[in-house]
Amino acid sequence: MTTPGRAKRAMAKLIFDDNLDLYILAATALIFTVMGSLNVIDDTKTLASVILALLAFLALSQIRSRRHIAEVTRSQRMDLTDFFMAAFPAELHQSRASADTWLFIGNTMSRTLPTMRGPLRRSLARGSRVQVLLLDPTNAALMQVASQEGSIPQDADHLAETVKRALDELLLIRDGTQGFLEVRVASFLPKIGVNAIDAETANAVVYVQHYEHRPPGEAAPIFKLTPQDGFWYAHYVAEARRMWEEGTPWPLSKVEAISRLPRPGLMAAYGSHLEQAMAAGRELLITGVTRNTLINSNYANLEEWLSAGTSVRVVLVDPESPAAKLAADRYYAERSVTSVKERIWHTLRLLQELKHSTGGDISVRLSQHPIAMGIVGVDTSTGKHTDTSSLFLEYFSYRARGEPKQIIRPHDGEWFEHFVAEAEKIWSDATPVDLDETRISNPDQ
Template identity: 50%
Template sequence: MTTLEDLTALRSKTTGRLEVRVSSRISSAGFNCLDASGPRGMVCVQHYEYHPLGEAAPVFVLEPKDTPWYQHFAAEAERLWEAGTPWPLSHAQQLARARRPVFAESFGPELEQAIEGATDLFITGMARNAFVNNHYSKLEKLLKAGTTIRFLLIDPESTAIDAAASRYPVHRSPASVRERVRYTLRLLAELKSATGGDLTVRLVSHPLTVGIIATDSRPGHTGPLSAVFAEYYTYQAPGEPKFVLQPGTSPGYQIFVDEAEALWNDAVSPLGKSEN
């Protein structure tokens, strides 16, 4: 980037014919071509050696008399130039290269593998009815094995339930959403009682816009299975776009973890002052 910035500045300060291009291809060699099409031309070739002890080698100079290799390397350099992209990039090219999140309709087997190997789980969502039903035996096994599990759900007695119910594209009454949360709470209470495991539940009065399943997200305890499996709660549109974030690969990972922790700290136990 420093070289590109210097060349761009040089071009703007002079009237010379300086052209710059960038390539998405990894060349096997670097070329310095001087008057390559003329009788006194020269092509300097530097082989890009793998893990050299010093400067990459060999470096050699060819002249027109060194046929056919002079023409061979000069032609390769020209092909690389023709395939390059003029710099600076146009606005359209910059937009096309912008990083984009990868969305999916559902999580794949990586979610199940991360859950099975996690030492702690942090799950947030509106009701999480389907998740608890589908993973009841797995959650039971994890709790018996010593996994720490936290659930953060929307308080069924709060006005946030009204906002949650209004998001569904097909009408769903606040009463039905409240009952879904209460049903999940009953299932979690059964899990807690049956396993005696480290299961904690809290309720938040904030209408969540994203639900997450965070594996091994505690500070200082992140590892190869640490991830945030997030799903966006759309407003009156079918589907909930899903995406996965890992620590160190995106600033979004820590943002979603920090938001979930802030919501957890503001939440209350369904039993009032004591924890479930």
């Protein structure tokens, strides 16, 4: 038996039901249909009036339904607008700090890392798994493009240094905590930034940032996705994983570093590329006039490389030949022939000391030819080219400051072989120096 209270609640529910007008319309139509079929009402005028009334009521119901649909549509549009954010919410910092896994994909991490140093150390110390993918600072072409995409265009070298500092700091944090921190670099420019937090769990949250061209502030829009978002959550997580898998572990291996040497083109300085290539090689061929600066600046490295088994051949201009004077006149605008000769003798003494201190495989020869271009060949012996093979060319300018430099590799074709052949010819025509003498000294002194 229905109680009065339950009856009142049922009545109230019916009165405030969104479909009340349809219930009334259906009931009325049913009643008059039955009455008509039973000839209770056989007055045509009466039936016509009832039908018109029902049609009017139906029209009003349709108007009401359309208004309701319009309100729902407006609500959905507002939800889509609210879905986008102009900046990262404060909750992101807490989510990253408490995450068991965190995948970060970005360009430089210059703004994220300063806010995450402490939380990142604590997360790693308690066993969190962190993966970071940034731009490859050794990729000159990538740095050039990326440097023009930010809110303020900047020099490509400056951008590369910014990324390197972030990468170095990440490695220091990893080593200091002994935590599980993987760092990779991308040879492509990501189209989105990603913070994927606990992405493999039901409580996952992913923040996606659209990388717009030269944004006035924070690149936007930014939006948040969870597993409840279904297809689009899976879509962006899959893209983040693809980018991560395409990344190269940092720091780069020796072979990876060599493969990223700049393409042919003149430069003012080799930067770190020369030292990286020499360190990776097992055989070095060095030609030049004095090579005093090169040997001096790399003396400790040469000791290490020779002790580790690297073979080194060096060709200098014979200081007692007319070639020394020709070289001084042509290539050194502010140095006398005496100065040039003394620099050659000093280099010879350094090479002899390296031979004695390491017992390594080092050979030196003197050329009667006024060498016009210095060459550092790394693993360039004919028929023995490897992934580390490269040539560092230095063009000696005529009585002017600065020497234009160039790096070429085996896949650059005939010119690589051309310069290798030239260096080998200079070597074969030069006179061997006995590094086992008591001491090499300048006969003029």
